[in-house]
Amino acid sequence: MSNQKLILDRLTTILSETDNSNAAKLLKLVDEAGRIFIGGAGRSLLVSRFFAMRLVHAGYNVSMIGEVVTPAIKAGDLLLLVSGSGGTETLLPFVKKAKSVGAKLAVISMKKSSPMADAADLTIQIGNDNSFPLTKGMPMGAQFELATLIFLEAVIADNIFAKDLTEEGMRAIHANLE
Numbered sequence: 001m002s003n004q005k006l007i008l009d010r011l012t013t014i015l016s017e018t019d020n021s022n023a024a025k026l027l028k029l030v031d032e033a034g035r036i037f038i039g040g041a042g043r044s045l046l047v048s049r050f051f052a053m054r055l056v057h058a059g060y061n062v063s064m065i066g067e068v069v070t071p072a073i074k075a076g077d078l079l080l081l082v083s084g085s086g087g088t089e090t091l092l093p094f095v096k097k098a099k100s101v102g103a104k105l106a107v108i109s110m111k112k113s114s115p116m117a118d119a120a121d122l123t124i125q126i127g128n129d130n131s132f133p134l135t136k137g138m139p140m141g142a143q144f145e146l147a148t149l150i151f152l153e154a155v156i157a158d159n160i161f162a163k164d165l166t167e168e169g170m171r172a173i174h175a176n177l178e
């Protein structure tokens with residue numbers, strides 16, 4: 001078996017075990033939010049940045065947490081965190097702050113229940129509790145991160161079709177100070 005096939009087969013299995021109805025629930029929270037704040041740690045942070053960029057391309061007001069220009073979160077905003085464990089210590093203060101000001105919280109995790117998930121308005125479990133066996137060739141969270149990336153790209157695709165967004169319209173919003 002090629003390593004590409006190994007990776008694609010694992011991701012296909014994980015995504016088939018993921019509740020796709022959560023995509024619509026996430027888009028509803030995104031649409032209702034005044035502003036969207038997104039974050040994660042490590043490779044999950046990188047995945048969250050992919051999603052943040054696509055939301056910006058779709059016309060949403062998005063900030064990455066932890067950046068020096070990130071404004072204060074407030075009631076009516078949405079905090080979206082990507083955390084495989086749902087308990088990343090560096091992210092838990094953001095959960096507390098968001099909830100204390102009345103912002104909504106969405107968590108994308110491998111875990112249905114965790115400190116973050118238990119506080120969330122929406123928890124999106126990628127796969128299920130048995131979806132992430134140790135797999136040689138896909139170390140240290142790779143299965144979760146790649147499956148989450150694909151899930152979130154599909155969320156963006158759902159949004160593109162629902163709002164009839166065009167490549168031209170999205171490209172017009174794309175960064176031009178590169």
